[in-house]
Amino acid sequence: MRVELSDMELMMARFIAASRQTYGRRNYEDKKKMDDGFQADVDGMIGEMCFGKLFNYYVDVSLGKRKADFVSRKGESIDVKSTRYRNGRLLATLDKTQDPCDIYVLMVVDDRGGEYRGHVKKEDLFKDENKKDLGRGEGYVYEFK
Numbered sequence: 001m002r003v004e005l006s007d008m009e010l011m012m013a014r015f016i017a018a019s020r021q022t023y024g025r026r027n028y029e030d031k032k033k034m035d036d037g038f039q040a041d042v043d044g045m046i047g048e049m050c051f052g053k054l055f056n057y058y059v060d061v062s063l064g065k066r067k068a069d070f071v072s073r074k075g076e077s078i079d080v081k082s083t084r085y086r087n088g089r090l091l092a093t094l095d096k097t098q099d100p101c102d103i104y105v106l107m108v109v110d111d112r113g114g115e116y117r118g119h120v121k122k123e124d125l126f127k128d129e130n131k132k133d134l135g136r137g138e139g140y141v142y143e144f145k
Contacts, residue, residue: 003050004113013049016061017041023063047082047107050114068101076102078119082109090120090142091134097126106144118144 005013021041048069052059057070068077079101081090090106104125106117125142132141 001116013045017045043082046109080105092140
């Protein structure tokens with residue numbers, strides 16, 4: 001399911017990402033092992049905004065650490081993961097098992113919005129068979145068919 005964001009929503013995504021980055025990089029160790037941390041933050045915010053728009057959830061724009069991006073109507077915590085790869089996989093670090101969300105969502109994003117690829121419950125994601133090393137250390141990798 002594809003979601004387009006308006007110009008104003010995209011501007012908000014960039015602003016929130018910049019604010020989170022400024023706050024987070026000052027107060028926490030940057031765990032993102034990416035060449036462009038800002039673009040990763042923008043992509044994450046675009047993914048969250050698209051998911052929220054698609055499923056009628058309000059985006060949490062707060063700064064600071066938080067366990068989940070959303071909480072479902074049933075009280076389940078939801079973590080939205082974003083990628084720019086069309087055939088992207090949902091990735092989670094090994095330490096996510098210490099305090100996991102209930103549901104993990106994958107959004108494939110671009111400069112105009114994103115596409116919902118699917119979701120997986122923590123019990124199905126955090127299995128030994130899903131542990132893989134894609135070149136940046138071992139983590140959980142889940143592929144949506």
